[in-house]
Amino acid sequence: MDLVTPSIGLIFWTTLAFVVLLILLRKFAWKPILSAVNTREESITNAMNAAEEAKKEMANLTSTNERLLNEAREERDSLMKEAREMKAEIIAKAKEEATSEGEKMIVNAKAAIETERKSAIADLKNQVASLSIDIAEKIVKGNLSGDDKQKQLVNELVEEVNLN
Amino acid sequence: MLKKIAFLSIVFILSFNASKASAPEAHEVEKSEKYDPVPEIMHHISDAHEIHFWGKGENSVSIPLPIILWTNNGIVSFMSSEFHHDEEGHHVVEKNGQKFINSHGKIYYANETADSHGSFVSHGEDGHTTNAKPIDFSITKSVVGIFLTMIILLLVFTSVARSYKKNGGIPKKLTGFMEPLVVFVRDDIAKENIGEAKYKRFVPFLLSIFFFILVLNILGLTPLGFNVTGNIAVTFVLAFISLIVTLASANKNYWKHIFWPPVPLALKPLMIPIEIVGIFTKPFALMVRLFANITAGHIVILSLISLIFVAQAGSGDATAWAVSPGAFALTLFIFVLEVLVAFLQAYIFTLLTALFVGMSVEEQH
Numbered sequence: 001m002d003l004v005t006p007s008i009g010l011i012f013w014t015t016l017a018f019v020v021l022l023i024l025l026r027k028f029a030w031k032p033i034l035s036a037v038n039t040r041e042e043s044i045t046n047a048m049n050a051a052e053e054a055k056k057e058m059a060n061l062t063s064t065n066e067r068l069l070n071e072a073r074e075e076r077d078s079l080m081k082e083a084r085e086m087k088a089e090i091i092a093k094a095k096e097e098a099t100s101e102g103e104k105m106i107v108n109a110k111a112a113i114e115t116e117r118k119s120a121i122a123d124l125k126n127q128v129a130s131l132s133i134d135i136a137e138k139i140v141k142g143n144l145s146g147d148d149k150q151k152q153l154v155n156e157l158v159e160e161v162n163l164n
Numbered sequence: 165m166l167k168k169i170a171f172l173s174i175v176f177i178l179s180f181n182a183s184k185a186s187a188p189e190a191h192e193v194e195k196s197e198k199y200d201p202v203p204e205i206m207h208h209i210s211d212a213h214e215i216h217f218w219g220k221g222e223n224s225v226s227i228p229l230p231i232i233l234w235t236n237n238g239i240v241s242f243m244s245s246e247f248h249h250d251e252e253g254h255h256v257v258e259k260n261g262q263k264f265i266n267s268h269g270k271i272y273y274a275n276e277t278a279d280s281h282g283s284f285v286s287h288g289e290d291g292h293t294t295n296a297k298p299i300d301f302s303i304t305k306s307v308v309g310i311f312l313t314m315i316i317l318l319l320v321f322t323s324v325a326r327s328y329k330k331n332g333g334i335p336k337k338l339t340g341f342m343e344p345l346v347v348f349v350r351d352d353i354a355k356e357n358i359g360e361a362k363y364k365r366f367v368p369f370l371l372s373i374f375f376f377i378l379v380l381n382i383l384g385l386t387p388l389g390f391n392v393t394g395n396i397a398v399t400f401v402l403a404f405i406s407l408i409v410t411l412a413s414a415n416k417n418y419w420k421h422i423f424w425p426p427v428p429l430a431l432k433p434l435m436i437p438i439e440i441v442g443i444f445t446k447p448f449a450l451m452v453r454l455f456a457n458i459t460a461g462h463i464v465i466l467s468l469i470s471l472i473f474v475a476q477a478g479s480g481d482a483t484a485w486a487v488s489p490g491a492f493a494l495t496l497f498i499f500v501l502e503v504l505v506a507f508l509q510a511y512i513f514t515l516l517t518a519l520f521v522g523m524s525v526e527e528q529h
Contacts, residue, residue, distance in 0.1 A: 002210060003459070006397035009232075009301040010211060014401040017310045021317060022372045029321030030368040033346055036328035043333075 132157070199477035201470030209391045209462050212269050212305045213244035216389065224249040229308060233271060234299035235262055244302075253285035253293070254278075267293045271300055306398065309390035313379045321375075349374050349514060357518040362525050366518065369409060373402065374514040377454065381506035384458060385499070393509070394458035396451070403451035406517040411443070414524035446520055450513055457509050461502040468495045 136157065140150075215227040228245035237260050244266075246257045253267040256274045263274035267285045272295035274284040288294045303311075320338065327339045335343045349371050354363040380392045392398050422439040425432065471491040476484035 003206070004396050004455075006395075006400045007211065008299055010304065010306055010395060010397035011401055012301060013303070013307040014310055014398050015405075017307075017314055018372075018376060018401065018405060021314050021376065022369065024318060025321060025372050026368040028318070029325050030371050032325035032328060033321065033343075034350065034367060036325070036333050037343065037347060037350075040333045 132161070199470070199473050201467060201474065204470065205463055205466040207269075208389060208466055209394055209459055210269060211391075211395055211397075213247075213266070213271075213302055214249070215305050215308065221249055229305065230303045231264075231271060232301040232303065233264070234301055235260065236298070237262055239301075240264075240298070253283040256284050262298075264298070265295070267295070270297065271302070272297050305390060306392045306395050309380060309383055309388075309392040310398070312390075313376060313383060313392075316379055317372075317375055345375075346371060353511075353515050353518045357515065357522040358525060359522060366409070366413070366521055370514050370518055373406070373517060374510050377402065377513050378506065378510035381458060381510055382503075384462065385502055385506060391459065391462050393454055394462055396455050399451040399455040402454070402513065403447035406450060406513075406520065407444070407447040409517070410447075410520045410524045413521055415527070417526065417528045418524045446516070450516055454509050454513055457505055461498070461505055464498050465495055465502065468498060 139153065213229055213231055214224075215229065217225045217227075219225050226249070228243045230241055231244050232239065232241045240259045240262065242257060242259055247255050247266045251266050251268055253265045253272070253274070255266070257264045263284070265272050265274035265284045267283075270293070272285055272293055275286060275295065278284050279286070285293045285295050320342065324339045324342050327336060331339075350363075350367050353374070354367045354370050357363075358366055377393055380390070380398070383390045384393060422443065423436060425435045425439055427435050468491050472484050472488050475487040
């Protein structure tokens with residue numbers, strides 16, 4: 001019977017000890033431990049959420065990058081196309097200009113040549129005229145004996161000149 | 165590895181300790197060719213005024229403990245060593261004008277004169293001591309065990325709490341070992357049985373009761389010879405506290421369920437008394453379950469060890485040697501089982517307490 005008869009002294013000490021233990025542990029152990037565990041669990045949850053967010057953001061970023069890259073590529077293509085067109089245009093224009101310039105130069109040159117030729121002919125004519133006069137003078141000085149002969153001579157001369 | 169070695173040495177020491185304690189008795193009764201292990205076992209599982217290691221009578225090696233008595237003349241205290249290990253009522257201690265005597269581990273007022281056997285106590289017809297008793301508030305073996313548990317728990321868990329601060333919330337070493345247990349009590353016992361909304365308030369209480377019982381159970385497995393959770397007074401207090409917590413947190417719904425149960429009117433006169441009795445049977449079951457499990461474990465281990473001495477007393481040393489390995493192997497097996505039981509009973513006590521608290525705070529659906 002002793003075994004199942006609780007003793008008052010032990011009841012007293014157990015109650016006292018357990019209540020004191022409960023108060024002390026609650027204050028100095030369970031509160032800090034549970035709050036530390038809670039804090040860590042929360043931080044883990046937050047970190048996992050953040051990682052998930054970051055992953056999504058990463059995906060967004062990648063797609064944005066892809067888009068930007070495509071845009072850049074398109075822009076480059078269009079720029080190059082434009083440049084090519086411009087080049088062709090410039091070349092064509094330059095060619096055209098060169099052709100017209102050349103033609104103009106040829107025309108000018110032709111004109112100049114013509115002018116030169118004409119002045120050369122005129123010059124020659126003058127020289128021929130003066131030479132003719134000189135010759136004529138000499139002849140006249142020598143053969144100015146009869147009118148017939150003179151007239152004949154003049155005619156001959158004039159004819160000759162016209163033939164030229 | 166260290167823990168494993170420590171555990172094995174505990175097993176060994178326990179076995180040898182038990183054999184040492186029993187050995188002299190065995191020699192004494194060898195002639196009668198009969199060894200009764202019951203007194204030895206009962207002595208071990210009962211509370212005591214000293215922590216006894218080995219030896220008999222005057223040769224005992226033990227730690228004396230203070231005896232505190234609430235007597236007719238006020239409080240009297242002295243060390244248990246003043247009885248000189250006497251438990252037969254022979255050695256009278258006189259304090260404060262009163263004479264005290266130790267009979268089978270209990271303190272009585274001594275008779276004026278000794279009887280023919282030199283004993284200062286008188287016995288009734290059934291052999292029990294009939295002397296008057298002062299109220300005993302002594303620091304007994306079990307009280308020492310409880311204080312030791314308090315110190316262990318406070319040291320362990322304040323250091324765990326500190327380690328969180330030191331390591332920035334990362335569990336290391338001891339904390340890493342303790343945290344799963346704490347989280348287990350919080351999540352699988354408290355949250356599971358009380359419910360998400362209300363469990364937080366009860367977690368410190370449940371943690372305290374869990375670790376208190378657990379450490380006391382394990383202390384009972386050490387060779388120090390404690391049997392604290394196998395003492396009905398201790399389990400009574402724990403069950404009573406569990407009852408108080410349950411009733412103090414009970415809501416209207418709980419009381420309504422007891423005093424006006426949802427049964428047909430004709431059944432109410434039957435159900436109401438049953439429900440009222442039910443309030444007390446639950447903690448009563450808690451009390452008996454823990455007490456019986458732990459006490460039974462101690463009795464089984466000691467009985468198996470006693471087999472050796474029963475064999476020696478009955479058939480001599482050779483048989484005792486032959487029986488030893490078997491008895492030892494069985495003891496080891498039961499001991500390992502007891503380690504499991506130590507955890508299991510702490511778990512069950514806490515789980516059922518949480519369950520009862522959960523029932524008392526449950527809202528009506």
